[in-house]
Amino acid sequence: MLLAIDVGNTRIKVAVFEKDSLLWRDVFRKEEAGKKIEKIFEKFPEIENSVFSSVGQPDESVVNRLAQNSKLTVISSETHFPFDNKYETPKTLGVDRMVLASGATLLYPDQNRLVIDAGTCITYDFINAENQYLGGAISPGFRLRYESLHNYTAKLPLLTLEQPEGFIGNSTKQSIHSGVVNGIVNEIEGFVSRYHEQYQHLTVILTGGDAEFLAENIKNTIFANSNFLLESLNHLHNYISDND
Numbered sequence: 001m002l003l004a005i006d007v008g009n010t011r012i013k014v015a016v017f018e019k020d021s022l023l024w025r026d027v028f029r030k031e032e033a034g035k036k037i038e039k040i041f042e043k044f045p046e047i048e049n050s051v052f053s054s055v056g057q058p059d060e061s062v063v064n065r066l067a068q069n070s071k072l073t074v075i076s077s078e079t080h081f082p083f084d085n086k087y088e089t090p091k092t093l094g095v096d097r098m099v100l101a102s103g104a105t106l107l108y109p110d111q112n113r114l115v116i117d118a119g120t121c122i123t124y125d126f127i128n129a130e131n132q133y134l135g136g137a138i139s140p141g142f143r144l145r146y147e148s149l150h151n152y153t154a155k156l157p158l159l160t161l162e163q164p165e166g167f168i169g170n171s172t173k174q175s176i177h178s179g180v181v182n183g184i185v186n187e188i189e190g191f192v193s194r195y196h197e198q199y200q201h202l203t204v205i206l207t208g209g210d211a212e213f214l215a216e217n218i219k220n221t222i223f224a225n226s227n228f229l230l231e232s233l234n235h236l237h238n239y240i241s242d243n244d
């Protein structure tokens with residue numbers, strides 16, 4: 001049994017896997033990590049292994065706690081990934097993006113893949129059929145867009161994610177919702193079309209905290225899976241174990 005921990009920019013996501021099946025998952029704030037992780041080991045005493053990845057500097061107390069209770073694998077830029085990294089600055093590439101690229105490589109073999117992660121940031125990661133990671137894009141996610149419109153203007157209110165009533169925003173609120181939601185939807189559809197022009201056969205995977213909301217709004221054929229990063233951690237852990 002494996003415990004996978006993904007420390008994002010805002011929240012921590014954890015899942016327990018038995019082979020390829022996800023048994024249980026949870027999401028919590030960073031301050032709660034210590035207590036929550038202790039509880040997970042109590043709930044699942046069968047956990048032997050854990051795999052940890054963090055977009056920021058890993059929290060030492062969390063890492064120590066995991067290492068005390070299980071055989072721990074920490075994913076970093078030193079990890080042996082299943083793709084060939086062609087990024088010009090591989091040392092600055094986000095660990096979360098490398099985990100997503102690993103999952104896409106292992107789960108969708110021999111094809112061009114685009115992973116879109118809609119979380120705090122929206123990231124685009126492209127791996128070609130030759131398993132070369134070429135890069136992608138980074139843009140602000142829903143919450144960042146709503147917050148920056150409020151924080152950097154004199155009059156715009158702070159709103160939270162809501163489906164706009166139409167394309168033409170007919171009030172301040174509706175204009176903001178249209179700008180943020182239709183902006184992101186058009187951005188994603190635009191990127192997917194551009195990749196499609198260059199790569200006819202393309203598998204698109206959509207994940208992150210806002211994936212479900214987005215899946216309902218996007219035209220193109222995509223695989224939406226909110227747990228893709230956690231599942232990628234599980235598969236990457238198996239890959240590392242098999243190749244040691």
Ligand SMILES: Nc1ncnc2c1ncn2[C@@H]1O[C@H](COP(=O)(O)OP(=O)(O)OP(=O)(O)O)[C@@H](O)[C@H]1O
Pocket residue numbers: 007008009010011012055096118119120121141142143144161208209210
């Ligand atoms: N309680 C919550 N706190 C923050 N964001 C939330 C919450 N519930 C839903 N969301 C939505 O999830 C998005 C953040 O996604 P996610 O949880 O994947 O981000 P994250 O933890 O920062 O992870 P990552 O860094 O991998 O993007 C926000 O844009 C917001 O719309």
Ligand SMILES: CC(C)(CO)[C@@H](O)C(=O)NCCC(=O)O
Pocket residue numbers: 009055092093094095096097121123138
């Ligand atoms: C882009 C984020 C913030 C998305 O979580 C993260 O992957 C990150 O900090 N990346 C470093 C920059 C890069 O990926 O090139």
Ligand SMILES: [K+]
Pocket residue numbers: 117118119120121122123208
């Ligand atoms: K993200």
